[in-house]
Amino acid sequence: MTEKRAQWGSNFGFIMAAAGSAVGLGNLWKFPYLAGKNGGGAFVLIYLLIVIFIGFTIMLGEMAIGRHTQLSSYNAYQKINKNWAFIGGLGVLAGFIILSFYSVVGGWVLNYMFKTVIGGIPTDTAAYFGSFISDPVLPIFWHLVFMAVTAIIVFKGIGGGIEKSCKFMMPALFIILVIICIRSVTLPGAAAGIAFYLTPDFSKITAGAVVAALGQVFFSLSLGMGCIITYGSYLGKDENLSKNSLIVPFLDTLVALLAGFAILPAVFAFGFEPGAGPGLMFITLPQVFAKMPLGTLFGFMFFVLVLFAALTSSISLLEVTVAYMQDQHKWARTKSVIVLSTIMFLMGVPASLSMGIWSGFLIFGKNIFDFLAFSSDIILPVGGLLMCIFIGYVWGIDKAVDEITNGGKISFKLKGLFTIMIKYIAPLAVVAVFLNALGVLKF
Numbered sequence: 158m159t160e161k162r163a164q165w166g167s168n169f170g171f172i173m174a175a176a177g178s179a180v181g182l183g184n185l186w187k188f189p190y191l192a193g194k195n196g197g198g199a200f201v202l203i204y205l206l207i208v209i210f211i212g213f214t215i216m217l218g219e220m221a222i223g224r225h226t227q228l229s230s231y232n233a234y235q236k237i238n239k240n241w242a243f244i245g246g247l248g249v250l251a252g253f254i255i256l257s258f259y260s261v262v263g264g265w266v267l268n269y270m271f272k273t274v275i276g277g278i279p280t281d282t283a284a285y286f287g288s289f290i291s292d293p294v295l296p297i298f299w300h301l302v303f304m305a306v307t308a309i310i311v312f313k314g315i316g317g318g319i320e321k322s323c324k325f326m327m328p329a330l331f332i333i334l335v336i337i338c339i340r341s342v343t344l345p346g347a348a349a350g351i352a353f354y355l356t357p358d359f360s361k362i363t364a365g366a367v368v369a370a371l372g373q374v375f376f377s378l379s380l381g382m383g384c385i386i387t388y389g390s391y392l393g394k395d396e397n398l399s400k401n402s403l404i405v406p407f408l409d410t411l412v413a414l415l416a417g418f419a420i421l422p423a424v425f426a427f428g429f430e431p432g433a434g435p436g437l438m439f440i441t442l443p444q445v446f447a448k449m450p451l452g453t454l455f456g457f458m459f460f461v462l463v464l465f466a467a468l469t470s471s472i473s474l475l476e477v478t479v480a481y482m483q484d485q486h487k488w489a490r491t492k493s494v495i496v497l498s499t500i501m502f503l504m505g506v507p508a509s510l511s512m513g514i515w516s517g518f519l520i521f522g523k524n525i526f527d528f529l530a531f532s533s534d535i536i537l538p539v540g541g542l543l544m545c546i547f548i549g550y551v552w553g554i555d556k557a558v559d560e561i562t563n564g565g566k567i568s569f570k571l572k573g574l575f576t577i578m579i580k581y582i583a584p585l586a587v588v589a590v591f592l593n594a595l596g597v598l599k600f
């Protein structure tokens with residue numbers, strides 16, 4: 158039986174859902190450590206430039222494709238031009254890949270949230286993190302819980318599940334983040350962290366750092382895999398797409414920047430290393446909270462914040478695949494959610510085990526977890542590149558603009574910029590970054 162296509166209750170609901178998809182572990186976990194590793198302010202500057210020029214363009218392109226076709230990504234491409242449906246297929250694949258490892262990290266967050274309150278995180282946080290993630294059972298249990306919560310929200314549908322939960326979780330997240338930022342920047346000794354974060358060290362800007370920034374923009378804005386196409390497909394014709402595609406990246410970037418202010422000054426204030434890498438959130442921060450007055454409270458609030466961010470993203474990842482099964486194979490939502498979340502849970506199990514007992518199993522020199530994360534870093538920019546070519550040369554700029562302006566009824570001041578970006582600059586930038594990576598990273 159086919160179900161009637163859902164719509165967002167309001168444009169605000171759409172923005173919360175899209176910003177919810179964008180704001181996630183990418184902002185809170187990855188962005189601060191990438192900035193910490195790649196020269197602080199210099200990395201932030203490059204990141205901002207890529208968001209402004211490429212992020213905005215691709216987000217708008219995806220919204221236009223989704224709303225025009227009122228279909229999720231595979232079927233959306235297919236409807237416009239059959240030969241290009243594979244781009245949507247690639248996106249569905251990316252949904253599986255990303256959610257399987259994303260949910261494992263979501264499980265870590267749940268564990269840390271509970272552990273902060275019950276029993277506390279042991280003082281040797283590095284040893285604790287290592288033994289927790291390599292445990293064969295506990296992280297998988299939390300991964301299951303995280304996936305189950307994701308599935309329940311998606312099961313409740315667009316309006317009653319995704320929109321409703323994002324309208325609650327996103328503002329809550331923002332408030333908690335601001336409180337933690339204030340706490341962090343007012344700690345004695347925080348100034349050094351603020352300076353590090355804001356002063357660009359251009360010597361750290363290597364080609365590798367630019368590649369990292371580009372990959373991060375795609376991942377953080379949920380671009381290149383049809384997520385925004387899918388969310389856009391539930392939008393009504395009179396919503397202003399160009400405005401929405403400025404607001405969503407703005408909110409996402411704001412949260413990423415604030416996350417840096419929440420984390421880096423505190424790290425400096427207590428004399429830790431900002432370049433600690435992926436362990437920054439799970440190893441360094443618990444030590445920071447342990448030394449902070451009311452640290453348990455702030456630690457708990459912080460992990461609730463991260464949990465909300467991760468959930469509003471994981472539901473969008475699941476929705477991409479669920480909407481595909483609904484549109485293409487006419488599956489009911491219930492069946493799609495149960496079957497797909499089970500598959501993704503199972504895919505996440507080896508990813509979790511690869512941190513411990515399966516760590517010796519390598520694909521191209523990477524363990525399963527890193528390999529999944531690495532594949533998504535490639536698929537998303539490639540998906541974005543193909544989307545630009547698709548809009549610029551297959552569907553045609555005029556048709557996209559017609560959709561964005563709803564047949565000329567809505568003004569679109571950035572039309573010139575959008576055209577140049579989508580036809581030339583964005584695709585060339587992605588190709589340039591890849592070519593660089595081939596030489597610099599030698600993979």
Ligand code: PHE
Nearest residue numbers: 179181182183184376377379
């Ligand atoms: N944007 C999310 C984050 O930053 C991750 C994500 C990627 C979500 C792609 C959906 C699609 O955590």
